[in-house]
Amino acid sequence: MAIRQKTHVTLKLSGRGTGHAQSEIAVRDLIAVIDEPVERGGTNLGPSPTEMAYAALIGCTNVIGNKCAARLGVDIGHLAFEMEVDFDRRGVLLMEEVEVPFTSIRLQVTADGPASQSDLDRVAAETAKYCPISKLYENSGTDVTVTWAKA
Structure with a gap:
């Protein structure tokens, strides 16, 4: 008998x-450290809060991309990522409130599997539908461009 997964959950x-x-963040049985670099008064023991937010998009694209590929029967192999983020820092510098601090994100996804470019385009389209972190950025006003290509 298959286990039916809940569609709405509360994460703690x-x-x-x-x-x-x-900061130390406890998630499940894990501890993550979020810190600023030394030049901004931190001790550089972990990514900054904004870097952690960007990293979440890479992680989510990897997880959801692989799920979508499996569902479509497409062998994408392993994915590699390169990202650029345009960040309006006036808010974190306490100069003025910034409604959309991450103005644009460009994410390049490279797949090393045998999938054709056409198959990668199908996986990319499905991933864009379901990646919650991508939706978070897009719905907040960030211009998100994700490009998938063969290695």
Whole structure:
């Protein structure tokens, strides 16, 4: 008998500030460190909050992309990612409120599997429909461009 997954869940995280620029975040049985680089007053023990947010898009694209590829029967192999983010830092610099701080994101996805470019385009279209982190950015006003190509 197959297990029916819940469609709506409440996720729980906890955290604590371990310094003015560093936080420890508990998720499941894991601890993640978020920190600022030394030049911004941190100790560089982890990605900054904004870097962690960008990294989430790469991770989500990988997970959802692989799920979509499997559902479509497409062998994408392993994925590699290169990302550029245009970040309006006036808000974090306390200069003024910025409604859309991440103005644009360009994500290049490269697949090393035997899938054709046409198949990768199908996987990309499905991934764009279902990746919640991509939806988060797009619906907040960020211009997100994700390009899939063969290695």
